[in-house]
Amino acid sequence: MSIAAPQGAPAAAPVPPEPGPLPVNYLNNGHSIWSWLFTVDHKRIGILYLVSISIFFVAGGIAAGIVRLNLLQSDGAIVSEDAYNRAFTAHGVMMLFFFLIPAVPAVFGNFFIPMMIGTKDLAFPKLNLASWYVFMLGAALAIWSVLVGGIDTGWTLYPPYSTRASQSNVIPGVLGVFISGFSSIMTGLNIMVTIHKMRAPGMTWSRLPLFVWSLYATSLIQLLATPVVAITLVLLMVERAWGVGIFDPSLGGDPLLFQHMFWFYSHPAVYIMILPGMGVISEVLTCFSRKNIFGYHAVAWSSMGIAVVGFLLWAHHMFVAGISFYAALLFSLLSMLVAVPSAIKVFNWTATLYRGSISFQAPMLFSIGFVVLFIIGGLTGLYLATLGTDIHLHDTYFVVAHFHFVMVGGMVMGYFAGLHYWWPKMTGRMYSDFWSRFAACVIVVGFFFTFIPQFVIGYHGMPRRYPNYPQEFQFFNVMSTAGAGVLGVGYLMPAVYLTLSLINGKRATANPWSATGLEWVSQSPPPIFNFDESKMPVVVCGPYEYSLGVDQMGRTLPDAPTGAPAELHEGTAADGHGPTSPAKQES
Amino acid sequence: MADPTPTPGATNDDPHGIRKDLDKPGQLVVVFLAVLGLALVNIFGSTAMGPGKFTLPFQLAVGSAQATLVGYHFMHLKNGDKVVLLTALSSIFWMGILFVLFLGDYMTRHMIVD
Numbered sequence A: 001m002s003i004a005a006p007q008g009a010p011a012a013a014p015v016p017p018e019p020g021p022l023p024v025n026y027l028n029n030g031h032s033i034w035s036w037l038f039t040v041d042h043k044r045i046g047i048l049y050l051v052s053i054s055i056f057f058v059a060g061g062i063a064a065g066i067v068r069l070n071l072l073q074s075d076g077a078i079v080s081e082d083a084y085n086r087a088f089t090a091h092g093v094m095m096l097f098f099f100l101i102p103a104v105p106a107v108f109g110n111f112f113i114p115m116m117i118g119t120k121d122l123a124f125p126k127l128n129l130a131s132w133y134v135f136m137l138g139a140a141l142a143i144w145s146v147l148v149g150g151i152d153t154g155w156t157l158y159p160p161y162s163t164r165a166s167q168s169n170v171i172p173g174v175l176g177v178f179i180s181g182f183s184s185i186m187t188g189l190n191i192m193v194t195i196h197k198m199r200a201p202g203m204t205w206s207r208l209p210l211f212v213w214s215l216y217a218t219s220l221i222q223l224l225a226t227p228v229v230a231i232t233l234v235l236l237m238v239e240r241a242w243g244v245g246i247f248d249p250s251l252g253g254d255p256l257l258f259q260h261m262f263w264f265y266s267h268p269a270v271y272i273m274i275l276p277g278m279g280v281i282s283e284v285l286t287c288f289s290r291k292n293i294f295g296y297h298a299v300a301w302s303s304m305g306i307a308v309v310g311f312l313l314w315a316h317h318m319f320v321a322g323i324s325f326y327a328a329l330l331f332s333l334l335s336m337l338v339a340v341p342s343a344i345k346v347f348n349w350t351a352t353l354y355r356g357s358i359s360f361q362a363p364m365l366f367s368i369g370f371v372v373l374f375i376i377g378g379l380t381g382l383y384l385a386t387l388g389t390d391i392h393l394h395d396t397y398f399v400v401a402h403f404h405f406v407m408v409g410g411m412v413m414g415y416f417a418g419l420h421y422w423w424p425k426m427t428g429r430m431y432s433d434f435w436s437r438f439a440a441c442v443i444v445v446g447f448f449f450t451f452i453p454q455f456v457i458g459y460h461g462m463p464r465r466y467p468n469y470p471q472e473f474q475f476f477n478v479m480s481t482a483g484a485g486v487l488g489v490g491y492l493m494p495a496v497y498l499t500l501s502l503i504n505g506k507r508a509t510a511n512p513w514s515a516t517g518l519e520w521v522s523q524s525p526p527p528i529f530n531f532d533e534s535k536m537p538v539v540v541c542g543p544y545e546y547s548l549g550v551d552q553m554g555r556t557l558p559d560a561p562t563g564a565p566a567e568l569h570e571g572t573a574a575d576g577h578g579p580t581s582p583a584k585q586e587s
Numbered sequence B: 001m002a003d004p005t006p007t008p009g010a011t012n013d014d015p016h017g018i019r020k021d022l023d024k025p026g027q028l029v030v031v032f033l034a035v036l037g038l039a040l041v042n043i044f045g046s047t048a049m050g051p052g053k054f055t056l057p058f059q060l061a062v063g064s065a066q067a068t069l070v071g072y073h074f075m076h077l078k079n080g081d082k083v084v085l086l087t088a089l090s091s092i093f094w095m096g097i098l099f100v101l102f103l104g105d106y107m108t109r110h111m112i113v114d
């Protein structure tokens, strides 16, 4: 990465603001409810999304709690079998459509893409606000349909059960998902146009932070795939409401057509969920190991690779559903292919950590948790992509454990890493260092106890979505439920200490982690238009010049966070030897 | 902001360079009628051909011609820059993925070897 900074000592970053009344920022500029509901500020809309998806996360978590508690006994401990179906459907619908998909793009993407590329807002601020309203409308419909009776089809909504036999609220629920899909398209479109058109002077494509690259890839999937599921859901509603034969074989339809179209979206959708998390991880790992990312272009292009290859694998969900033998062979092979860009990322992250001066603040702990759990989730995916083993493992708890390792162990960890990394910037407050580290550990431990037993019972043949099971599986189910309890406590802890930080947290400086991105240039919380309007940022170097100790504007970084010796990068910045300086070699 | 030079065709009242004189009304009507005409060709043509071997390729070919007309004239591909063209071509490629892999299942489903 070449540095175009002017010769001589770079201008120092502004000193941290002294305690006192906060300067005008996006949070204290108007306190009325209308100043929030009619805002077109991307940061406030990000906060609106943050509050909404936190509520849906709790709702989905309660449904998961019902499922896990019911599985304590082999004949169903707390709810009827019918209610059990509705509980796991509610869990899936809430978590996938209303938490995981908007989690990072709509919260951190909204908030930080304009800041990271050095501009004042997204390209279409009103569209951005509209996307939140559309999202809430869809969510309201879906929640309503869950509360008044629920849906019992599973989140995959397979016909002909969903269109013919199910006696539950399929249409309102599907309509809710359909509507919220438009919000996903709007956010993707907005982010994509912003990245293309509104980058600060000097912010070339190869100087973009990797979080921006990953969200670009995510937006591509959102734009291309979401319309396909939208039309699929419309066809589903048409068949259910008016009996038009599309998917139901008794009406002349083809149920596999639904599965094809549904997974044509829903497999890429798992990359909508995981790619932004990978972007967060790339930011955090570099910052807390004080190193440039290893293989910038490899990591950036592997995001695009995942986005493209992700479209070629969908029928691996249908190996035992009756698709052609040859198609199954082809999709099995193609499914293996996506392991390549995923592995490229993991290897580059590992190489980034190598000989870094690592400090273990909460964002770093969550990120390391992400890498470990994602590796397990990814490698177990190979068992499912392999045609032969999938026939044995299909629709068992092995699958459940696999995708929870990727979605929860990967994405939710990535979400929490981002939340902890950017919380000081978003709120201007520091949270408890001890409790946040502790929570990260509790979550990882709880996670292992919840989902490792599911690999075992799945391998031994316990099917997913069944309320009952043979007695010999009880030990593992109880262990899993106990782990889920620990996990639940782990997720509640951030809710407490993050809320407390708003009340009595230490005031955050502009750049508490000593990170290089443009989002750390302005005060915390940021001013209304992100930067001092008289001097918008001009980018002079790549995104991760930690060894040189300069941010993207070429200015010296403030002290590194506790754990990394501060004199280290000051020394390297002063003597200019970068990673080979003596200070580095001692560490 | 990445590129301070104005978009080609930009005017003071329209910074995005969408020229109002791009479409002549007569041209629009002609294209519209052509698309409708092709729809009729498709319907009556495939009815006349019956469910034969070449009906599906015929229908897809007519449909592609319609889509090309809409893209080229109505969606202004005729004077789009390189990025727009690239976007259009990649979405066709993406549609190709959808159709080829779909058909990869449907057309080989009955070819199970024992």
Ligand SMILES: [Cu+2]
Pocket (backbone or CB within 6 Å): A266, A267, A313, A314, A316, A317
């Ligand atoms: Cu998949």
